[in-house]
Amino acid sequence: MSATYYPKVLAICCRWCSYAGADLAGAMRLQYPPAIRILMVPCTGRVDLLYLLQAFEVGADAVFVSGCHEGDCHYLTGNLQVRKRVERVKKILQEVGLEPERLEMFHISASEGPKFAAVAQEMTARALRLGPNPVKRQMRAAWLAEQAAAHAAA
Numbered sequence: 001m002s003a004t005y006y007p008k009v010l011a012i013c014c015r016w017c018s019y020a021g022a023d024l025a026g027a028m029r030l031q032y033p034p035a036i037r038i039l040m041v042p043c044t045g046r047v048d049l050l051y052l053l054q055a056f057e058v059g060a061d062a063v064f065v066s067g068c069h070e071g072d073c074h075y076l077t078g079n080l081q082v083r084k085r086v087e088r089v090k091k092i093l094q095e096v097g098l099e100p101e102r103l104e105m106f107h108i109s110a111s112e113g114p115k116f117a118a119v120a121q122e123m124t125a126r127a128l129r130l131g132p133n134p135v136k137r138q139m140r141a142a143w144l145a146e147q148a149a150a151h152a153a154a
């Protein structure tokens with residue numbers, strides 16, 4: 001556990017499936033990290049490539065998009081379209097020096113509260129492992145120094 005860093009993980013959830021899945025996780029009293037900030041959208045197909053990039057620009061340490069399962073999108077192909085955008089943004093992240101695994105796409109239905117909690121834990125664990133988003137320069141420098149000190153002490 002870092003003294004200087006606790007991640008911010010943005011979860012962009014479709015209102016019909018994944019947002020309800022997150023709600024179910026809460027109703028089932030399943031634990032998931034407080035790092036998660038949920039943004040509900042009518043359909044993940046509404047999520048533009050620029051929104052994903054802007055999330056990192058303003059300091060998100062990890063982002064995941066969670067939509068309906070294939071064939072279940074209420075707007076037919078929104079979830080398939082955003083999956084392609086997520087793949088494009090992962091390539092852009094890599095080109096600008098950010099780890100592409102900071103971004104991921106999932107499909108979580110309204111009845112999959114435990115899956116939502118597991119995904120939330122997985123993305124928080126990734127963000128903790130990767131450290132602060134480099135746009136947060138001071139926090140990143142402090143975290144790197146902390147990591148180096150811990151490595152030297154080991």
Ligand code: FES
Binds near residue numbers: 043044066067072
């Ligand atoms: Fe859920 Fe399109 S309505 S992803």
